Amino acid sequence: MPLFVSLVNWTDQGVRNAKDTVKRAEAFSAAAEKMGCKVHTFVWTVGPYDLVAIIEAPNDQVYSSLALSLARLGNTRTVSMRAYTKGEMEHIVQAIQ
Secondary structure (H helix, E strand, O other): OOEEEEEEEEOHHHHHOHHHHHHHHHHHHHHHHHOOOEEEEEEEOOOOOOEEEEEEOOOHHHHHHHHHHHHHOOOEEEEEEEEOOHHHHHHHHHOOO
């Protein structure tokens, strides 16, 4: 299953509800699981992003639905990137001509 890295920022609403961030992360993980996804990790960060998550999803469409479901809640905005495992990257570079 593809991996995605999500760089997450709180919105003004998310900051106002910062005390709930751990509960929100747990709820997101449960929702992700119901959609066939797995949240590998959530880490809260200092710097340009408030959180970073690594999520495994069956495909791009399911991941996009999950990300949009999160955005609808109004607490966060995300930047998402498709990520590759070492094995996937080995296959990619083998195809270089």
